[in-house]
Amino acid sequence: MELISRKKLVLIGAFVLLLLIVSGCQAPPAEIQIKEVEVTVVVEPTAVPPEPTEAPEDQAEYHVAWESGPHSTYDQGHGPNDWCARCHSPQNWNPEATVGRPPNCVSCKFPGQEMTVGDGNVLIEEADWVAIPCASCHVMEDGYATEVAWLNPIAMEYQPVSTTTELCEKCHVTTTGNAFGSGVDHKITLGGSAHLNYGGFMGEEAPPTYCTDCHDPHTAEPKQCVDCHAEDIETAEHAKGAYGEMRDTVSCIACHDASGLDVGPHPAEDIDIWTTTLTEMGRSGPTTSAVISHSIVHEVACDRCHFEENLWELTVRTADGEIPAPPED
């Protein structure tokens, strides 16, 4: 989705005015035009990341944050070779590297095993591993990070990005089905999320739309639902008045997921929370794991869990939460 930045809108507005002055055409249609432009400005979230405007101060805190996050790691289990480096350490990537026919362990280390690397792939030692440095996401000046941009690892040139999502999706993508049969499946789908429903939001504040509206780009830590919705969940009507009975057991996303995943108790025995789950068929039978959904819906159907003959012996309820009258005989 293309969004026009505020700066550009101001420019467009100024340009329209200039045109008017130059051409001396009549005011009414122009006013309408300008109004339309202004309406867009009000609804627009922060698409373009703010540029650090100050002269670069000490950026030590950003280094500390980045060190603590997932983009600074070297992990032998995460493919430290010249092929997988494409996203895990773009500056160590060899675009010529290929993956052999399956089964091919591009590079693997299982617990208790030696590291193995596939034919034709080079293992990169920890000392040579760059990970995802400031320079991958920022134009650097004298060692300081300035504006946000993507360093194309082949051309070694910066490409502008129009949103932080565009930046994150250089790597958080799905590439399965490619000719090498070696793709990854990492696209985060916000599709259909209530947070993208600009037609419907009532408040003053734009809902989170881009990755960094929730995730700190350096630690990668996200804001949790309650950080923004503390008041909404405490209303007497929330969840048809039954939220209080479920708040300690049922997570927000178990009710508000829009992606149609299964929901149920977390498969880890020591986690006593209901969440979104996925059951996959393996060689040794089905396994259920907890998965994170990024797709949020407003409308919640109570019978997603309280359906007839549910395994957990929850009270049977309709989608609206009513307890159906017992059948007459």
Ligand code: HEC
């Ligand atoms: C197209 C970019 C890309 C490529 C190529 C890539 N990865 Fe990843 N990888 C990611 C991203 C992004 C994450 C974190 C995403 C997440 O957890 O949802 C990740 C996470 C991982 C993880 C930890 C999470 C998990 O899914 O288990 C492992 C292990 C991993 N990658 C191994 C590899 C190996 C091995 C290769 C080479 C065969 C490889 N990756 C190639 C982007 C990539």
Ligand code: HEC
């Ligand atoms: C994965 C990409 C990525 C990496 C790696 C990264 N940053 Fe950033 N950084 C961003 C994004 C995106 C923003 C803008 C955040 C926003 O729009 O909310 C940002 C913002 C900043 C800002 C400006 C903050 C502000 O509020 O104006 C500074 C300073 C900064 N980063 C420094 C660094 C330093 C230093 C490093 C290396 C230790 C680094 N960044 C690594 C993506 C990255």
Ligand code: HEC
């Ligand atoms: C250069 C590629 C690249 C870019 C750009 C990038 N990431 Fe990542 N990200 C990765 C890889 C690779 C991993 C997995 C690292 C590992 O576990 O070894 C990861 C891990 C993560 C994780 C942790 C995943 C987990 O399973 O715990 C989050 C959250 C994340 N990234 C968010 C972001 C956000 C937000 C942005 C944009 C500001 C971004 N990333 C930009 C490659 C990238």
Ligand code: HEC
């Ligand atoms: C960064 C703050 C932020 C975070 C984090 C956040 N939200 Fe929101 N959310 C908003 C804003 C702002 C709106 C728009 C509110 C409005 O309609 O006025 C919104 C809208 C919604 C709506 C639709 C409400 C409506 O009136 O249409 C639902 C449902 C929702 N969020 C649930 C969630 C859930 C579940 C999570 C966690 C997965 C979450 N939100 C995380 C800020 C946030």
Ligand code: HEC
């Ligand atoms: C509404 C807030 C919100 C937005 C917007 C958001 N995230 Fe997340 N994200 C979260 C939360 C909350 C988690 C769960 C963290 C946890 O429980 O550990 C998460 C988890 C993740 C993970 C780990 C997933 C896994 O399966 O282990 C990745 C990777 C990630 N987000 C990337 C992204 C990217 C890329 C974007 C932009 C396309 C994005 N997120 C947008 C809130 C958000």
Ligand code: HEC
């Ligand atoms: C038991 C299911 C359930 C759980 C758990 C739940 N909600 Fe809701 N939530 C609902 C229902 C039902 C509605 C009303 C929507 C409708 O009309 O279907 C709602 C409405 C909302 C709204 C819109 C507020 C409004 O005024 O309409 C927000 C925002 C929201 N929930 C956030 C959250 C957050 C954040 C959490 C976790 C802290 C959460 N919910 C947990 C069922 C749930």
Ligand code: HEC
């Ligand atoms: C994601 C699954 C899920 C959804 C959706 C859900 N519930 Fe529940 N509900 C539960 C679980 C699990 C419990 C048991 C909570 C506990 O024991 O702590 C429960 C318990 C209850 C209780 C207390 C015990 C009882 O049955 O009287 C009420 C009332 C209730 N739910 C009403 C609702 C209503 C109304 C909705 C729709 C707004 C709803 N639930 C949606 C999972 C769900």
